Amino acid sequence: MPNIFDEYHPLTGKIFRILDENGVLHEEHAPKFSLEELRGFYRWIIFSRVADQKALNLQRQGRMGTYAPVLGQEGIQIGAASAMQPQDWLFPSYRELAASMIRGLPLANIYLYWMGNEEGSRIPEGVNIFPISVPVGTHPLHAVGAAWASKLRREKIVVVCFFGDGATSEGDFHEALNFAGVFKTPNVFICQNNQYAISVPFSRQSSSPTIAQKAIAYGFDGIRVDGNDIFASYVASKAAIDKARSGGGPTFIEAVTFRLGAHTTADDPRRYRTDAEVEEWRKREPLVRFEKYLREKRIIDDGFAAQVKSEAERAVEETVTQVEAVPSHTPNDVFAYMFSEMPQNLKEQLALLNESLSVKREILFGDTMRHGVPE
Amino acid sequence: MPNIFDEYHPLTGKIFRILDENGVLHEEHAPKFSLEELRGFYRWIIFSRVADQKALNLQRQGRMGTYAPVLGQEGIQIGAASAMQPQDWLFPSYRELAASMIRGLPLANIYLYWMGNEEGSRIPEGVNIFPISVPVGTHPLHAVGAAWASKLRREKIVVVCFFGDGATSEGDFHEALNFAGVFKTPNVFICQNNQYAISVPFSRQSSSPTIAQKAIAYGFDGIRVDGNDIFASYVASKAAIDKARSGGGPTFIEAVTFRLGAHTTADDPRRYRTDAEVEEWRKREPLVRFEKYLREKRIIDDGFAAQVKSEAERAVEETVTQVEAVPSHTPNDVFAYMFSEMPQNLKEQLALLNESLSVKREILFGDTMRHGVPE
Amino acid sequence: MVSPNRQPFAPNRILIICHEEGGRIVAELNLVEAVNAAMREEMERDSRVMILGEDVGRAGGVFRATEGLQKLFGEDRVVDTPLSESGIVGTAIGLAAFGMRPIAEIQFMGFIYPAFDQIISHAGRMRNRTRGRFSVPLVVRTPYGGGIHAPEHHSESTEAIFAHTPGIKVVIPSNPYDAKGLLIAAIRDPDPVIFLEPARIYRSIKGEVPEGDYTVPIGKATVAREGESVTLIAWGAMLHVALEAIEALTDEGIDVELIDLRTISPLDSDTIIESVKKTGRVVVVHEAPKTCGLGAEIIALINEKAFLNLSAPPGRVTGFDTIIPLPKGEHLYLPTPERIISAVRQVMEY
């Protein structure tokens, strides 16, 4: 196989694409997937969309807090997560529902998290995912540290880190990529360039024409990939992961995609982008082309699609029932995880809280203060 | 003139040089200086060296605190500072004695600063220099803000900012260059790559083969310049400054040079570099080749050199006398500049301090605590 | 004309003195609208004033604090920046030192820390460092505090860190009138001001806000309710939790004096000490973690200046030394009227 990182060097201006927006497969770098694998990808994308839409519905009904939808970005997430080995680690930001589910994170965790329940980030043992990181651009450093630990122990574990176009403006992004370059850590950095950081278009984020070329500053490979193309996303991620595993150091992938929905449920995207722009991107979104390809190749049909959809809906409904039965926080939950052993001051404060709650509530917590517009 | 930024694009691997280490001038991009200008450069480099050496002597005698010598880095400093217009601003880090003097900063300020007297940073009105910035990599942001203000007011002022190779690893460096790119501010960023950040060689600072190529991440020109060559330094700086003034946005200059002395008077460079390495660089240092050139062209002779040296020595001695007569701090000096108007708490604390000083000293401030090894 | 005794927020029997300095009432505004009005008027008045931050332009800010301002003043003066807090504050320091009057918005206080170095190492030191040659007339605005059911890092209340930082002022309004007057004062202040806006009451608290020019002085607390039995000290959203507690306490015959600090750095010790000298009892309320919170400083100050006047140990009702929980748990963390009531009772019964 020719080295795609040389062929698609960022300064060539080329974008790595295998399945184009019309569902046409370009053979050159095309991966060989089994039918089962292809159907599996389809299942994940549908599952992700059903879960995503359900979260939006729950939010509208007041059953979930602020939620950040993934719609439109499943291509790179499914491609990259599928290219990982079981022992590898995923470091998500906050919009990686599809990637996280593929890596084995129960949807219940994701729902609990956005419902504002601390249990959401209690990642089950054996699921190699780091928790959601809200401060933008800060977690690539953790991913570098994790990969560094793997390298020091000669474990052959690769760490894949997701973040957005906005994240590339943060100092921590720079320090992370710079460390990765210096220590040649087994990292794959995946920037989902979904064109906007909330309302801010990439043109205002940086005057670098591509994000991929930022890799040049750190002395390792960068590549621009069509993030709505599962195949190209898979192949590029796989190449980067293999390289990292074999000691070739980090790779930076710019996955060009588009967030079809709002930034979060608190955002109104019509303030900053036109319907025409969204429609343009809708034509290029990952499911349309992939489904076209699968149907044309007769890998799936209506019956299969209907079955996958209803399976997904059932599973999601079950998850909702399950998470809505999870009890709310107790005072102990607030204090118990601050340190491995609770220090005296926290014990005293916990006792005070318990005492104050046991006192008969003489006046109710007033309703005068309704919150503003959270992000 | 051909565009040197295209000709010397960082990924070509070329370094921009006009006067080579043997004192041979390469005509292609050579600037046309008058004899007076050339003698002026010579004067500055000698002045800088005499002042620098005096500071080291004073430090050894306990008459000055920690000092960061400039020896070896005068090429880029003289070249760049000479390319600036009077209305332009210089943002130094802490090793820019030569550049600062050319911009009109009295040596007295520099000495006072390193003697630990607050008066050192009271930049005289009319001298367009921002104060020394100790936290590495933090001041390029201020330089961008200043240039942005100039742009907003359509003032045609260019802001030139100096920092070291180590500074490029800081998040603030990244954020500064990124802002400059986005807002197309009239900035020239000059990275003095003197090969080391204290003991850390550049190879450990970043795996980017050149520093100049970091500009590619920000969408503007970068160039690698022989920073020991006053001519190339001048020409590249001038091109960048002219471009910035005419609305062409920022430029990043990597000036390749070497710190011949210690990081500061508290540093022992033999811990981290060999004499052979230093000797190698000593052959390429800025004065040797420049003096060779001037003497071969009979622009200066022994008599001139001796005269410049003794003038410099006299001026430096006068400065020492002057600064050693500056009184030490009073309590008021500690409080007076915190805010434009002193708030109540500070008034009370100042009164307390004055009171405590007025009390007869019953015991002396013990000598048990002698300081460690400051940086 | 504004009556100095008018009541910009709800509960009866509460006296709010607004330091009114002219102007005409035009509207009942909420706090975020008052903030918006202050910036709009100052930008009209002074062409050096500009706003920079994430999503402040096109989108008008995630809380709509800058709504409409980019349309009015253009993209040069209301600037959507890269996602880069240190970049925002660091360039604003340069802008301020070079003649502009930047207002930097940090989207939430939980994201101010990347800019902390620029604030503590440069904004707060430039005047002193240069013996007054350069100064940094900068306002950093940011929503802060809990109770808005937001994700992690969106409910921070670390004002004490800034109060401990020399060379900067820290201002926190609790109502729309003060928000506008304090923000105008902050914009005109020749030194850096951290302006913390209690997100929880951005929309819930309305009040009459005069149109046009007035300032509320930085560095002056206000007695929001006069009382004889005990001094309650609060700021920001906690003022309103305190007011709820006061309603119940008043029914019990406890006559609470409520101080709204408004500026937490520098502290208005005169107003605090005067009140404590009268009441002899004091409870401080804040949502920040307890240890090394501002409550501690206030108590230490009272010890220094009114020790003999104390009839009981000063009380603190605070957040805990834990992380403020996600929405399902934040009611357990934030001070409640009940916790204030029991702290006041304890101080009264001492």
Next chain:
Amino acid sequence: MVSPNRQPFAPNRILIICHEEGGRIVAELNLVEAVNAAMREEMERDSRVMILGEDVGRAGGVFRATEGLQKLFGEDRVVDTPLSESGIVGTAIGLAAFGMRPIAEIQFMGFIYPAFDQIISHAGRMRNRTRGRFSVPLVVRTPYGGGIHAPEHHSESTEAIFAHTPGIKVVIPSNPYDAKGLLIAAIRDPDPVIFLEPARIYRSIKGEVPEGDYTVPIGKATVAREGESVTLIAWGAMLHVALEAIEALTDEGIDVELIDLRTISPLDSDTIIESVKKTGRVVVVHEAPKTCGLGAEIIALINEKAFLNLSAPPGRVTGFDTIIPLPKGEHLYLPTPERIISAVRQVMEY
């Protein structure tokens, strides 16, 4: 064997109790050597322990705290990093969460702020965020404090900011014995510890330090000198300024009890309260700015737990709410024995 009553630093009539837990005295070490010994021994014992920071390898640290360690343990375990504080702490968080025991050196406390976001937003929250699934056994070491005649930003003492930050511990040794024992405890601690080393006494204070394994418990203060008249509370370099003051005060017949906090977060309130209950008088000394410094917290704590025992308002001797001046002025800023003496006298005469 180490005598528990031996005196690791000079002044006579001063009782220092070292919580000794075995080991054999091999050398008089200064504080920086003790720090070095702790790291060396822990790296020998536990292959997960590693050091990263600026100039810690080849050069052995600007204060020589890591001298010789890279030679002993190799470049993988004693790592010269890029000049990048957030990078150092941020990658160390990842290393710690993934099984290593990183010790991150920040060259001076004045340069820790770029890493502050990583500390407050991640190091201190990871265990809580993930309900114990991930934790961050990280030590961040940094020299701190004034009195070393260093350039701007090299004399910072902002420990209160870290004490206000939930989820981290903050430790400050005042002598070589404690430095080694506390640092070993910090390295073994399953949670993040900020380890502040008073640069001023790196070399001036020597003491007997046992070779081999011992720990000084985190979270426990020590009574450095027993006394009956007044409690003086200090930590780090200020302990020695307090000791100088105590010499003079003892001559005046004032019998001072001196508490060395050693850990400032979490605070050992038992030791503080017990002492104040005995003496009824207290002065806290710190070089950090006064407002919202740790002194305030200690006084508030005493108010809460020993109010009726107080015979005088607690005193504070602190840095001022200004920038610590450059070398020519720092003597004006830092607490002196004189200022402590007069504060103690004031408390005694109350």
